[in-house]
Amino acid sequence: MPRDNSIKKVLVIGSGPIVIGQAAEFDYSGTQACQALREEGVEVVLVNSNPATIMTDAQTADRTYIEPLTVQTLENVIAKERPDSLIAGMGGQTGLNLSCELYDKGILDKYNVRVIGTSIESIKEGEDRESFKELMERTNQPMIRGEIVNTVEGALKFAKEIGYPVIVRPAYTLGGTGGGIAEDEGELGEIAAQGIHLSRVGQVLIEKCIRGWKEIEFEVIRDGDGNCITVCSMENVDPVGVHTGDSIVVAPAQTLADKEYQMLRTAAIDIINSIEIKGGCNVQFALNPNSFEYAVIEINPRVSRSSALASKATGYPIAKIAAKIALGYRLDEIKNAVTGKTYACFEPALDYCVIKIPKWPFDKFYGAKRTLGTKMMATGEVMAIGNSFEAALLKGVRSLEIKQFTLEREAAKEKSSEVLRGRIKTPDDERLFELAELIRRDYRIEKISQITGMDPFFLKKIKNIVDMEEELKEYRLDTLTPELMRKYKVMGFADQGIAQLIGCTAAEVRKYRESHGILPVYKMVDTCAGEFEAVSPYYYSTYDEYNEAEPSDKKKVLVIGSGPIRIGQGIEFDYCSVHSIVALKKFGIETIIINNNPETVSTDFDTSDKLYFEPLTEEDVLSIIELEKPDGVILQFGGQTAIKLANFLDEMNVPIFGTRPKQIDEAEDREKFDELLEELDIKRPKGKAVWTTEEGIAEAERLGYPLLVRPSYVLGGQGMEITHNEQELTIYLEDAFKKDKDNPVLIDRYLNGRELEVDAICDGTDVFIPGIMEHLERAGVHSGDSISIYPPQNVSDEMKKKIMDVTRRISVALKVIGMINIQFIEFRGDLYIIEVNPRSSRTVPYITKVTGVPVIELATRVMLGEKLADMGYASGINPEPEMVAVKVPIFSTKKLPMVEVSLGPEMRSTGEVLGVGRNYLEALYKGFVAAEFDIPRAGSNVLLTVCDRDKEAFLPIIEKFDKLGCRFISTTGTADFLEKHGYSVQRAKKISEGVPNVLDVIRSGMCDLVIDIPKKGNDKESDGFKMRRTASECSVNILTSQDTVAALAEVMEQKFNIAELEPIAVSDIK
């Protein structure tokens, strides 16, 4: 069936902000889908609340709306744009759920919008647990059997039916208390009796235990005619029990014989045929490692994180093909873009091994509970390609940027074997290194396999690496032969890893290698294992003989990507990298990108002229540079990951476009930077580095409280606090010096002022500011976690002039060529600088979209030598629009147990949404709505606790809430204060006062909003911390900054209704 020509205008719904479990992969698939639709001449209307994505560029769709993802907004967009079709499966679970809601509410019918691709009926059949179960029964597909029982007899009877071992899960007990695994009747009798006793409702769920089963996934595609293929199989290195997003995953499946493989493949195809998927679908299986027994875990009838991984692992663009199928094409009518000759109706053959490793936020949240289970915790992932498992794993490990170049980890070495044995029972982010350490101590692999459920095949591969590490330790550089060196490089060891093991520097290893001609070659990812000639410019390195990547003699530029998504370095940087490439291409320059993140647009082989899917370490990057010999390298868009390569590449005489590495240093080195500011007569909060508690207290006397304190050796605000008095400071300093006495603590005067931020472009003489952003929360809240407003609402023209002047002077003094990001505090009429980043920042996509200034293009051109003036941008600030855009941060703290919820100097948000309005309050309102914040109304219950310090200042806000008819619930301190000022309040017990207490109030769902203004964060024992965690885990809205609450009160007074606000397209922001 060829393209259905009745499809003319399609609505695509995005996945919204980046949260754990729903991240950049949907920018990749959504963008790809939009492109695929538009190249068929279809008009695309896009709605997504996330401003940081490529997807929400005005150019990606014909009409792009950065609007809240609510049914009302979508209905308004549909009414305005009148699309004839909707494609449901491109925006993750969010897009799928909204599509179903639009359908259920009759909105699609009302506006004659039909669903193309997989139908709503099919989606529901796949998503609804009950109907999916029925379908599996109908099609003879086994699922994991479970039954709820309320007697021990019932438990025994059911267990007999399904066979032991079984899992007992008591209903409604916290954290599964009273449950367990029963191996036989005797054990089940005991555990079931206990579970039934402990359960509030006297019920337990008896489920077949599939502990240790392999977890296998298939990505399947089916067209409207029923042609069906599997794109890729993937095997989780961690067995069933760890969320696939938190598992190390290898593609293709490694441990299945053809019989098992084809059994599961056929099952996957049968399932999606029976649901009548039209597009992509992911099917997850559990496979008994000791038989052919398997069970279907679940399916995802849409593109997913796994489909993004499968696309990158194979070169098969799943989202693009799914979009074409939605337009009516059959698989055998769609060309395979990789070969240009064959068709999409085939199954990719891999001739390499792909490994994905999750990137967890625990390096940032050191206090978090790190146990991995069925709820995903990773914020991002890295992918590595090698032609052995070992090489891919080692590449993956060094891509994580956790300073690991081998499997030898200091923290694991310090632990006893007993401790390690205990620790590997429970999966967490350290398990790979800990089991490697056990293997290093000759602990039996079979036993580790028993404990962890990991297949001995994988453990033997890890042992191979460990054995080689031990072997290497026996050598020094002068005893190592070229043959051996080649052997270790083939195995995947980094120069840095070898250097650590033999006791020399990475530079020495490189020199040795190069002098013996031991250099990597690059092989193509071509979907067909070399069977057909491929045109895809997608490469990975190996230490083989034959190189396939042929450098051209065109003018070319290398852009360094930003690696895995993590808190503080998110999708925004991928946005910047991609736009830089787009700009370079526009000027006929050949573009090359290196990146290791499979979720992103930058690693789509269609994005750049050449894609190297490689780690972003000095060695891996330099090797590519030596082969490609680019005219220049651009580092400014790859976040800290790219910037930290600056000095090394400079030393290697690699031409770097833009700001010189020396200048980057000057901005990042505190002392040098202080000197510069002094010279320029620009103010910054006074501060000093101190080495002892006494010195700190003396310094504090001089500066005056409150003070901002932080360890000097960490980035991103980690460990940063505001101390208000000597007592707090003493506690902080003593603790800090106990943890690390070799590094100073930085003490700065804390200025309780308005925070402002600019991204600017400098060509060496002229400086252009696309826009000044004002932070809603006062200084002290990390800029990435603040609500950010453009254009600024409270900044005088004089102050703007000052900002322009200071920005210009700093940029010129630092000899910035390209991007610079500066954060200011306006305090008592003065302007202070708090941070300068000589690179692109996370606000660039936001400011680009709301101002319409092609920021990245300008910066890229400047780096290539053009002048702002010649491009039509004189020094100055871009004129401000009438409309207002407010960026609201989105947090995933709910999914990270024991992580602080309140706002502070440490960044914790994972994503952001944008509210665009005709005025400030409307924009802020939309931002709140997009952030899924329920605006309180008359009758709403607000749990309010305010620390003593801030109580008085809170009175005007309390007054507003009261006037709007909100009711207060508080514990003693705040309740007394409220009553004293004549407000009625319902009292709740503090935790120490017994039950039911304030936590029960939150859990019961009786409060609509929690406002908690803490004295300080991160004290896990405090009531406040527990309250905030409880609110977050129970999905109750919580605010922890007075400024946010005050702004909310203003919004509440406006009594907006989202259904009545007309959506604003990005291109209509004026």
Added chain:
Amino acid sequence: MQSKAAELILENGMRFKGKAFGYVNDVVGEVVFSTSMTGYQEAITDLSFCGQMVVLTYPLIGNYGINLEDMESDKPALTALIVREKCDYPNNFRTEMDLDGFLRQNRVVGLEGIDTRALTRIIRESGCMKGIITTEIGMLSDRALKERFDSLDNSDVVKRVSTPEVYTIPGTGKHVAFIDAGVKKGILRELKKRDCKITVFPYNATADEVMAVNPDLLMISNGPGDPGDIPETVETARALIGKLPVRGVCMGHLVIGLAMGCKTRKLKFGHHGANQPVKNLKTGRVSITSQNHNYIVDDLPEELEVSYINVNDGTCEGIRGKSIDVQSVQFHPEASPGPLDTRNIFDDFLA
């Protein structure tokens, strides 16, 4: 045990150094590649590879070892197996042997540590080539090499692998006279699953011998080499077409083609893998199939129609008689290894 260095020398002079495993010996054969990512055991025991050196493009081979169930023949017939990395510590609940031991026991030469992708690309570009594997690295003179290359004679490969005598597999259903040109057990399994009684004949059985068992239909198996090298089989097929329903898979398909007056043509490097899309011209449905052939059927006579084509290169993948009861396919509906999507073709064959 220190593994022995060995090298592959191609007809065009290119050399690939690696390590010998399995049965260490000097051999000459035709070098072909297979892109299937699973099913190395089935491939190794596939008699269609007789006389060939098989390069597996998937780099990790031997991961789940060898078991005695997934055999496609009693004894492998390939000359050598060329891999990037063989696995010495397989793990699977059915693992009984490892790859190295299995090859050694069956006197099959193994070569590992080869840049298999580069080798594959060379075969893709230059077409199938002869190759020599030797442990006497750099020792062989050009003349010695030429002699070895010239010594390769694959014209009797079918004879080498076909059953020497007639045997019967009991069953209660249709009686299939089955000519074994190097049969994969998978095909017999599919027939057994359908309760067929199967009388298996050597490749050179005559029409009279076949008719003597009074079969319901004739089926001709897959097998190695060039269909032009087995005129006996073509002759028997020709004599029986019209008298019996005649079916064929792979080599059997080529034989039927020749018997019906088609031409056969050698592809540059053939189709070897488990991801080949094939379109059923009647239903329009595309299926992913397992394939292993170098030759194809061309120039169909009036009596025949094309039933399946390869989506990638448009070559003929199946034929059907318009009035005569003849059906055959170039791909392997029995899979083993590969996708099971076209297994129902055996139902059509027996219908």
